[in-house]
Amino acid sequence: MCDADNTTTKKTIRVATGDRAILPEGAKTIPVYIMGKKYEVPETLTIMKAMEYAGFKFLRGAGCRGGICGACPTVYRMAGDYKLHFGLACQTVVEADMYLAQIPFFPANRAEYNIEEIGGAAEAIHALYPELFRCVACNLCTKACPMDVDVLGYISALKQGNIKKAAELSFDCIQCGLCASRCMGEIPQYHIAQLARRVYGRYIQPRAEHLQKRVGEIESGKYDAMLQELSAMSKEDLEKCYVEREREPDLAPPGTWQPKETRYL
Amino acid sequence: MAYTPELKELIKRVEATRPARVAMARRGENFPALTMAEREQVLSKYHPDYQADAKRTVQVGPNKGDTFQEGVARLLESRSLVRPDKVRLDKVDFDTDVLVIGGGGAGTSAAIMASEAGCRVIVSTKLRHGDSNTIMAEGGIQAATQECDSPYYHFLDTIGGGHFTNQRDLVAALAHDAPLSIAWLESLGMMFNKMPDGRTSVRHCGGSSRKRMQSAGDMTGAEIMRVIRDEVRNRSNLITTLEFHPAVELLLDEAGKCAGAILMNMETREFSVVRAKAVVIATGGFGRLHIKGFATTNHYGATMDGVVMAYRAGVGNKCLHSTQYHPTGVAYPEQNVGLLITEKVRGLGAHVLNIDGEQFCFPLEPRDVESAELIREAMDVGKGIITPTGRVGLWLDSPMIEELHGPGTVKKELPAKFIQFERHGIDISKEPMLVYPTLHYQNGGINVNGNSETVIPGLYAAGEAIGGVHGENRLMGNSLQDIITFGRRAGKNAAAYIQGGVALKGLTLDHVVKFEKELAEAGIEDPAIAPILLPDYATEEVVERRWTEALTDRAALR
Numbered sequence: 001m002c003d004a005d006n007t008t009t010k011k012t013i014r015v016a017t018g019d020r021a022i023l024p025e026g027a028k029t030i031p032v033y034i035m036g037k038k039y040e041v042p043e044t045l046t047i048m049k050a051m052e053y054a055g056f057k058f059l060r061g062a063g064c065r066g067g068i069c070g071a072c073p074t075v076y077r078m079a080g081d082y083k084l085h086f087g088l089a090c091q092t093v094v095e096a097d098m099y100l101a102q103i104p105f106f107p108a109n110r111a112e113y114n115i116e117e118i119g120g121a122a123e124a125i126h127a128l129y130p131e132l133f134r135c136v137a138c139n140l141c142t143k144a145c146p147m148d149v150d151v152l153g154y155i156s157a158l159k160q161g162n163i164k165k166a167a168e169l170s171f172d173c174i175q176c177g178l179c180a181s182r183c184m185g186e187i188p189q190y191h192i193a194q195l196a197r198r199v200y201g202r203y204i205q206p207r208a209e210h211l212q213k214r215v216g217e218i219e220s221g222k223y224d225a226m227l228q229e230l231s232a233m234s235k236e237d238l239e240k241c242y243v244e245r246e247r248e249p250d251l252a253p254p255g256t257w258q259p260k261e262t263r264y265l
Numbered sequence: 266m267a268y269t270p271e272l273k274e275l276i277k278r279v280e281a282t283r284p285a286r287v288a289m290a291r292r293g294e295n296f297p298a299l300t301m302a303e304r305e306q307v308l309s310k311y312h313p314d315y316q317a318d319a320k321r322t323v324q325v326g327p328n329k330g331d332t333f334q335e336g337v338a339r340l341l342e343s344r345s346l347v348r349p350d351k352v353r354l355d356k357v358d359f360d361t362d363v364l365v366i367g368g369g370g371a372g373t374s375a376a377i378m379a380s381e382a383g384c385r386v387i388v389s390t391k392l393r394h395g396d397s398n399t400i401m402a403e404g405g406i407q408a409a410t411q412e413c414d415s416p417y418y419h420f421l422d423t424i425g426g427g428h429f430t431n432q433r434d435l436v437a438a439l440a441h442d443a444p445l446s447i448a449w450l451e452s453l454g455m456m457f458n459k460m461p462d463g464r465t466s467v468r469h470c471g472g473s474s475r476k477r478m479q480s481a482g483d484m485t486g487a488e489i490m491r492v493i494r495d496e497v498r499n500r501s502n503l504i505t506t507l508e509f510h511p512a513v514e515l516l517l518d519e520a521g522k523c524a525g526a527i528l529m530n531m532e533t534r535e536f537s538v539v540r541a542k543a544v545v546i547a548t549g550g551f552g553r554l555h556i557k558g559f560a561t562t563n564h565y566g567a568t569m570d571g572v573v574m575a576y577r578a579g580v581g582n583k584c585l586h587s588t589q590y591h592p593t594g595v596a597y598p599e600q601n602v603g604l605l606i607t608e609k610v611r612g613l614g615a616h617v618l619n620i621d622g623e624q625f626c627f628p629l630e631p632r633d634v635e636s637a638e639l640i641r642e643a644m645d646v647g648k649g650i651i652t653p654t655g656r657v658g659l660w661l662d663s664p665m666i667e668e669l670h671g672p673g674t675v676k677k678e679l680p681a682k683f684i685q686f687e688r689h690g691i692d693i694s695k696e697p698m699l700v701y702p703t704l705h706y707q708n709g710g711i712n713v714n715g716n717s718e719t720v721i722p723g724l725y726a727a728g729e730a731i732g733g734v735h736g737e738n739r740l741m742g743n744s745l746q747d748i749i750t751f752g753r754r755a756g757k758n759a760a761a762y763i764q765g766g767v768a769l770k771g772l773t774l775d776h777v778v779k780f781e782k783e784l785a786e787a788g789i790e791d792p793a794i795a796p797i798l799l800p801d802y803a804t805e806e807v808v809e810r811r812w813t814e815a816l817t818d819r820a821a822l823r
């Protein structure tokens with residue numbers, strides 16, 4: 001539940017609270033067709049908030065509400081126009097005479113694998129997802145992507161065995177599934193991209209050696225006494241240590257700067 | 266969407282005052298900052314965390330006598346969704362080792378670690394697996410991985426940033442485990458930003474003494490979530506994920522150990538009893554309570570469910586009075602509402618202005634003071650700008666930056682913000698932004714120790730749902746680290762607890778009966794029913810037309 005409208009003692013100013021929209025005096029509404037049914041909603045609202053304004057309460061089809069979780073893929077068309085458009089309900093503003101429906105879930109095959117055993121060769125990915133080769137390069141996947149990911153580009157890269165390119169091209173994928181919903185080859189693109197990125201991160205990107213060293217130090221107990229010392233310190237002493245700590249210069253290249261005080265490194 | 270003609274008309278007032286304001290800025294003159302006494306006054310009157318009238322003391326439960334925001338207090342003093350005296354617990358629907366409540370970063374990490382130790386795990390999540398605040402975190406994750414850094418300095422930066430109000434064993438755990446978390450994520454195949462030799466790229470954040478922010482593009486949280494969710498899906502032999510299936514009440518056994526929970530399938534309205542030898546609460550924050558009506562950066566399900574359930578079972582909380590607001594959240598366009606606009610915009614010289622294009626505050630007061638001044642101008646003075654959807658905002662005059670530092674500065678210094686607004690037809694180098702304070706992070710939460718244990722045997726908690734890691738102020742990049750550190754600790758320790766031998770006795774809801782008796786004795790009438798699970802954004806007009814029980818036979822409608 002949200003708090004009641006935010007009001008003050010002096011004047012009562014009625015404003016929208018939380019994500020609940022209101023129609024201020026004199027503001028316009030526009031007609032939209034939610035799954036074919038007409039509702040009047042304020043202009044400038046997102047599809048998601050327009051549906052809530054109309055009285056829908058989401059269970060499926062809403063997540064982060066900030067364009068990054070992929071819960072609210074939506075397909076729409078303008079009256080009188082054949083062209084289908086794709087977008088996220090939380091990131092797309094309603095327009096007059098928009099016909100829309102959400103696709104909160106689309107079935108897509110996902111293969112299980114063991115990241116420890118899969119290795120860095122493209123053949124393993126091909127073996128798990130042979131349907132990759134059903135791609136006919138129609139590019140409907142890319143056209144449907146609300147994140148402007150070059151879906152066909154990464155699928156093609158994977159067919160050629162270029163995991164690095166596929167990982168980088170697919171990095172902005174939010175796994176909403178619109179690509180899979182449009183695919184003639186019935187390919188679960190976003191699951192394959194996830195696999196490619198993990199294989200890349202695990203087997204192809206160089207490992208962080210300084211990190212391995214630090215892990216070793218931590219596991220050997222090197223910092224246990226220091227952390228105990230800090231935990232037991234008086235607030236005054238802590239404040240003193242805090243104020244006296246040196247700050248790494250902003251422009252120092254990583255791994256080059258050393259502080260004067262080295263006892264606690 | 267681009268500014269409407271009405272808003273464009275109002276922007277002319279900003280443009281009219283701009284030459285004089287730019288000249289003033291060039292002379293090095295500022296709108297006067299508040300004195301300490303004035304700060305106190307504006308905070309106590311207008312800041313939601315300080316306003317006495319917006320807060321009250323809770324009368325029941327482990328934090329009886331403590332003061333909270335009204336919206337939080339109401340949920341702490343709430344009653345259960347189930348009628349504890351009528352529910353039958355002898356029929357168990359799911360039997361498992363570990364029940365993880367919450368499918369964000371902390372819960373997912375806990376599930377992986379518990380399964381790693383051989384435990385059977387159920388992950389109960391209200392929305393889809395991964396729908397969480399984790400996925401929304403952009404900036405990065407702190408860990409002392411560099412040679413010039415160490416957990417010692419991570420500890421100091423964190424506790425100093427929290428004004429020394431943090432719980433120290435939690436800070437020590439965070440600083441200690443942080444590099445281990447990064448190594449774990451790397452081994453799972455997370456794509457960190459790296460140098461050609463594999464060294465993780467690191468940056469400073471506000472309040473850090475060493476560069477410690479590692480990242481994955483500007484979607485670090487999303488990359489973490491994608492990777493660990495994918496890992497859970499590879500472990501279907503041990504981990505079962507129940508989506509749209511939140512927990513609505515914890516179950517204890519007759520000896521007082523935590524022993525499972527009641528879940529509700531939100532799609533079919535079926536309830537089920539889960540018996541588990543250990544339970545991990547990882548339900549995240551409370552942004553969607555919209556304390557005092559504020560917009561939020563949080564995901565749709567951030568409604569404090571875990572804190573509420575733990576409270577009824579006898580686990581208190583700390584620092585829950587402390588909320589992180591950011592003074593300049595977006596108020597327009599709707600797609601960006603609530604999202605943050607970095608302090609850097611004001612740092613580069615942009616003024617904050619009212620509807621008449623006038624300055625009313627020094628633009629670089631501390632965050633809480635700045636927020637309070639914006640609220641005062643909009644709600645009390647009444648000089649806010651009302652958007653076409655009824656939101657209130659104030660102008661942040663970003664085009665000034667171009668005049669002060671030369672053309673192209675906005676795009677160069679604020680590339681992400683520039684693109685974000687450009688996408689919606691607003692060029693922030695030419696048009697000002699509409700901003701208003703927004704609710705970002707729940708600083709406090711459930712009491713745990715450094716092992717993620719609560720006072721109830723078998724009950725663990727992790728992530729934004731716990732309190733004390735950050736004290737009353739959190740550093741950037743420590744929330745993602747909190748999630749991984751304590752998620753992993755909770756999962757590992759729950760498994761170790763189970764492997765030490767756990768014999769559950771009969772399941773009970775006696776703690777709920779007792780709590781509700783306390784509510785009645787305290788004279789709390791008409792308590793809220795919680796967890797509330799999801800906010801409702803229907804307009805008042807729609808709510809009115811949803812005829813109430815008095816007018817309709819609800820039973821027939823279900």
